Amino acid sequence: MQKIVLFYSVAFFSCLLSMAQVVNPANKKFNVYKIDVNPNATKEGIRGIAVLFSCEFLISDAEYNGMKDKQGKVRMTFYAGIRDASNEPVYQAYDFPGYKKSSNYVGVHFADEIVLMPQNKAQGLRSTGIELFIPFTSTALPEGANNVTFALNAYNEKAGRFENIHTQKVAINKPATYAVTLQPQQIAVIDKAGKRYEVGQLEQDIFALPGSKKEAKDITAFANVDLKDELQFTYCEGDVIRLKLQKSIETGLIRLNKTRVLRTKDGKPLPSFDNVAGITGEWTFDTKAVKTTSLKNNGVEIVLGIEKYKIPAVQLSAFKVNPFSTHEGVTGTSITFDYKATVGSNLPPLTAWLTYQPRNTEEIVNIHNGKVISGQAKLDSTGLLTLSKSATTGKMEVFYPAYQILLQDPNVRQQPSKQFSLQIHLANNPYVIARKEAKTDLTIQTVREAVLPTLLKLKDTLVAGVNGVTLSLPYTLPKIYFDTKEQKSLEIMDGGKENKVTELFRKITVLNEDVKRINPTSKTAVTYQISKPQSAVKVFLPYTSLNKVEEKPLPFRVSLNITDGTNKVTAGESIASIQYQIDRSKLRFVSVGIANIKLKEANTGDIAWRIRSKDKILYESKLIPADKLIENLYTDAFYIHEDDKLVVEMLKGKNAETLKVAVSWEKPVKNLTSGEQITLEPSKLPNNTDDGDTKSLTITYTAQ
Numbered sequence: 016m017q018k019i020v021l022f023y024s025v026a027f028f029s030c031l032l033s034m035a036q037v038v039n040p041a042n043k044k045f046n047v048y049k050i051d052v053n054p055n056a057t058k059e060g061i062r063g064i065a066v067l068f069s070c071e072f073l074i075s076d077a078e079y080n081g082m083k084d085k086q087g088k089v090r091m092t093f094y095a096g097i098r099d100a101s102n103e104p105v106y107q108a109y110d111f112p113g114y115k116k117s118s119n120y121v122g123v124h125f126a127d128e129i130v131l132m133p134q135n136k137a138q139g140l141r142s143t144g145i146e147l148f149i150p151f152t153s154t155a156l157p158e159g160a161n162n163v164t165f166a167l168n169a170y171n172e173k174a175g176r177f178e179n180i181h182t183q184k185v186a187i188n189k190p191a192t193y194a195v196t197l198q199p200q201q202i203a204v205i206d207k208a209g210k211r212y213e214v215g216q217l218e219q220d221i222f223a224l225p226g227s228k229k230e231a232k233d234i235t236a237f238a239n240v241d242l243k244d245e246l247q248f249t250y251c252e253g254d255v256i257r258l259k260l261q262k263s264i265e266t267g268l269i270r271l272n273k274t275r276v277l278r279t280k281d282g283k284p285l286p287s288f289d290n291v292a293g294i295t296g297e298w299t300f301d302t303k304a305v306k307t308t309s310l311k312n313n314g315v316e317i318v319l320g321i322e323k324y325k326i327p328a329v330q331l332s333a334f335k336v337n338p339f340s341t342h343e344g345v346t347g348t349s350i351t352f353d354y355k356a357t358v359g360s361n362l363p364p365l366t367a368w369l370t371y372q373p374r375n376t377e378e379i380v381n382i383h384n385g386k387v388i389s390g391q392a393k394l395d396s397t398g399l400l401t402l403s404k405s406a407t408t409g410k411m412e413v414f415y416p417a418y419q420i421l422l423q424d425p426n427v428r429q430q431p432s433k434q435f436s437l438q439i440h441l442a443n444n445p446y447v448i449a450r451k452e453a454k455t456d457l458t459i460q461t462v463r464e465a466v467l468p469t470l471l472k473l474k475d476t477l478v479a480g481v482n483g484v485t486l487s488l489p490y491t492l493p494k495i496y497f498d499t500k501e502q503k504s505l506e507i508m509d510g511g512k513e514n515k516v517t518e519l520f521r522k523i524t525v526l527n528e529d530v531k532r533i534n535p536t537s538k539t540a541v542t543y544q545i546s547k548p549q550s551a552v553k554v555f556l557p558y559t560s561l562n563k564v565e566e567k568p569l570p571f572r573v574s575l576n577i578t579d580g581t582n583k584v585t586a587g588e589s590i591a592s593i594q595y596q597i598d599r600s601k602l603r604f605v606s607v608g609i610a611n612i613k614l615k616e617a618n619t620g621d622i623a624w625r626i627r628s629k630d631k632i633l634y635e636s637k638l639i640p641a642d643k644l645i646e647n648l649y650t651d652a653f654y655i656h657e658d659d660k661l662v663v664e665m666l667k668g669k670n671a672e673t674l675k676v677a678v679s680w681e682k683p684v685k686n687l688t689s690g691e692q693i694t695l696e697p698s699k700l701p702n703n704t705d706d707g708d709t710k711s712l713t714i715t716y717t718a719q
Contacts, residue, residue: 045169046071047181049143052165054187056148060227060255061121062190063150066095068167068181072130072140079130079140082173089130089171095147096166097154097185103331103451105155105163121226121233123148150225151251152235155438155447156189157328163187190252192326193302194444197221197246197258200307201318204277204285204294212288215280216241217260217315219294223248224257229297237263239275240317249326249446256300258310260317326448329356329365329439333410334451336435338458340414342388344493345464347416348457349388352437354449355408363442367392367400369413370438371457373430380427384419384499388412396499401442416495417459418577418584425582432457465575465587466491470568473595476555478526481630482656483557484597486523490575492586494548501579504533505552508540510570516593517541519569523554545575558654559628564599568592601657603684603718608650610692610713612665617642619708620669622677626651629660638671641708650715657685663714667706677705678712687718 049069056065070093074082082089094108108124128142156163167181202214217240225233236248240260250256277285277294293314301308310317333353340349350369358365370379383398390411391403400413420427432455439449467490476485490505497503509516520541525532530552533542543552574588609624621638622645634651655661662681668674678697695712697705 044073044177045180046073047167050167050181050183052183052185054185057253058148058226059121059231061150061225062251062253063122063148063153064097064165064185064187066147066149066165066167068145069141069143070128070145070169070180072142074140078174079132082130082171084172091128091130091142092170093126093128093145093147094124094168094170095149096168097149097156098164098166099156100162101332102164105161105450106149106153108168121148121228121231122150122153124153150254151189152192152225152249152254152446154189155450156187157449158189158191158325159328161187161189192249192251192446193323194249194326194441194446195247195300196322197308197319198322199240199242199244199317200320201316202240202242203316204288205314205316206289207293211316212285213280214277214285215243215282216275216278217294218262218275218277219260220263221246221317222259222261223300224259225250225254226257227255227299229257242280246319247444249444250302252302254302256302257297258300259297260310260315261295324359324362326441326444326446327356327358327362329354329449331437331439331449331451334437334453336453336455336457338455342386342414342416343495345416345418345495346462347414347418348420349412349414350435350437351410351412352451353408353410354402354439356439357407358404358441360404362404363444364404365402365448366440366442367402367411368438368440369398369400369435371432371435373424373427374433375430379436380424380432382415382420383423385413385415386495386498388414418462418464418496418586419499420457421459421462421584422501422577422579422582427457427459431459462584463587464493464496467573467575467587467589467591469589469591471591471593473556473593473597475596475598478555481557482659483555483559484561484595485526485553485555486593487551487553488573489551490545491549492545492575496577496586497546497548501577503545504576504578505543505545506540506574506576507542508572508574510572510590510592514539515565516569516571519556519593520554522560523556526553526555527551557628557631558602558656559631559633559659561654562652564597564602564654565593565595568594602654603657603687604652605655605661605684605687605716605718606650606652607661607663607714607716609648609663609665610715611644611646612648612712613710614641614643614645615708615710620667621671621674623666623674624648625662625664625666627662627664628655629662638674641667655684659684661687661716665709665712667708675704678703678709680712680714684718687716689719690717691715 047068047070051067053065056063079089084090097106099105123146126145126147128145130140163185165183165185166179169177169180204212204214219240220237221240222237223235225235236246238244238246277288296312298310304321306321308319308321331352331354335351337349340347356365370381372379381398383396385394387394390409392411393401434452434454437451438447471486471488473484473486507520517539529546531544533544570592573591575586577584577586607626619641622641623636623638626634633653636649660681660683664676665678666674667677678695680695692715697703697709
């Protein structure tokens with residue numbers, strides 16, 4: 016479950032988390048006046064949309080007091096939204112959290128105002144000279160003329176969000192947008208003596224900074240200065256882009272917890288280089304450069320290869336979300352859209368991100384593990400949809416199984432989505448070329464797609480010459496579940512209070528090669544891992560492991576679960592029962608034990624005794640110190656088939672490693688009488704291996 020969480024400026028982050036909670040009517044609370052929207056402005060070398068306005072607050076004294084914060088002030092935050100001619104969002108302030116509300120940032124996406132009580136009551140509450148600036152690179156508008164709807168919004172932590180306090184139509188002529196990749200081709204450092212060293216990696220990073228104001232802190236992109244790494248950023252025609260070289264851990268830029276050293280081209284460090292402090296600098300990127308650009312000063316020389324292309328226009332339409340669709344017997348959500356684009360052969364392919372936003376949160380969830388139903392595209396495990404470059408127009412349909420959505424985001428049960436979003440990019444470029452939204456609820460509570468039995472029958476069988484019972488637990492799960500790597504398992508849980516079913520299954524041997532018993536984590540459940548869409552868990556239990564034949568069916572619950580190691584989804588469950596269908600006429604219930612062992616001498620080592628059938632050890636005692644008389648050791652009871660053989664053995668040795676059979680007695684099960692006590696004298700037994708110390712061994716048994 017991959018989630019994209021939007022991080023906001025420090026001053027705005029805490030309030031945005033609750034913005035979705037309260038939406039109040041706006042037209043009665045605000046009067047926006049003296050508004051000037053300049054659709055072709057330039058601020059500090061960056062082209063964009065400049066907004067200047069004043070606002071009158073039409074709120075009562077009681078409402079004003081209710082909006083006060085802990086400091087007794089009323090703070091109002093203004094931000095904008097822009098929608099295209101199709102009423103689709105092409106800019107929303109809370110989609111661009113990298114820009115803080117600060118004069119040190121070129122983009123002014125949020126404006127904080129303190130609402131003051133007027134000295135003259137007749138004037139009312141006012142804030143004047145409020146400024147916003149939206150760089151064109153922050154919008155998803157296509158190049159050229161665009162007729163849009165511009166909207167102002169406001170937010171107060173106590174009162175909530177006030178949307179569309181002012182709207183107006185605006186014509187925007189957006190300049191061309193370019194994507195740039197810079198690849199270091201040659202790196203050299205120069206020491207204090209002027210000696211030049213060819214290197215492969217610097218300690219410093221390179222940053223792309225928008226605008227001409229050196230104090231501004233905007234960061235378009237950053238990367239390692241390394242012959243293996245590249246820097247990617249986006250700018251609009253006419254923008255100023257600065258390239259800055261410095262360590263990431265220095266004040267003013269992103270801090271990264273990483274240790275990097277100056278290295279030669281073959282990867283060796285240069286610990287003796289004594290001009291590290293001089294490997295910094297700032298240059299204006301030449302947007303007209305075609306193949307290469309150079310960054311030079313007294314301490315460093317970097318030659319960068321340039322790959323630059325104009326971002327194409329993309330038209331999206333027919334974006335629909337069907338939260339209750341089915342595919343190949345699986346329930347889920349299907350998302351469809353049409354697109355039209357011309358992507359040149361020199362450009363990377365178009366990619367699409369499909370996301371939803373849960374209610375009562377500002378979190379954006381990126382949906383993954385879908386399946387392309389129609390259209391020319393490939394979908395990877397992260398949810399990135401790569402569209403075919405050969406198709407200038409296309410119709411896409413992507414299906415997301417409900418169980419995958421639940422695995423990725425279990426909270427969707429409590430927080431269904433409030434809207435879905437589709438964003439189009441060029442591969443490996445963050446710039447949003449086009450976007451669409453759809454307000455759709457996504458309500459997923461349960462998934463019931465596995466077919467499971469209601470009655471299992473325990474039947475007589477013979478496996479590898481061993482008499483016992485088999486049980487087959489069939490299941491069916493749609494094939495689409497096996498297209499991904501999550502673990503699929505059958506879980507058996509007792510339906511009664513005595514845990515009879517789980518005790519039975521713990522003794523059972525799995526016969527399937529495609530089924531694996533999972534180590535138990537619960538005393539009341541047994542779990543089997545499965546690997547086929549349709550099969551049956553077949554198990555075998557020798558009669559000698561059966562200590563009771565149940566007359567009534569044993570109830571239990573079986574469920575088919577899908578887990579990714581963190582979350583679990585039940586794909587189906589059934590209340591079932593096990594019914595014994597056994598021919599008891601050929602079974603004997605035998606109780607066997609050793610009454611006493613008489614030895615000639617004590618302290619001659621250790622003894623143990625064992626009960627077994629033809630093919631299986633049923634019981635083996637612990638080591639017992641030899642004594643002249645050992646009485647009433649143990650009695651065990653079990654079922655055994657009449658075609659089997661009962662064997663009782665006494666073992667002797669100085670320790671567990673040297674134990675050997677000293678006395679052995681056996682008898683066909685069909686010849687066992689209802690009850691008998693047998694005293695054996697080893698010296699009179701054929702094939703006697705006793706050392707002469709054992710006088711006698713008394714065996715007791717009953718057979719029913």
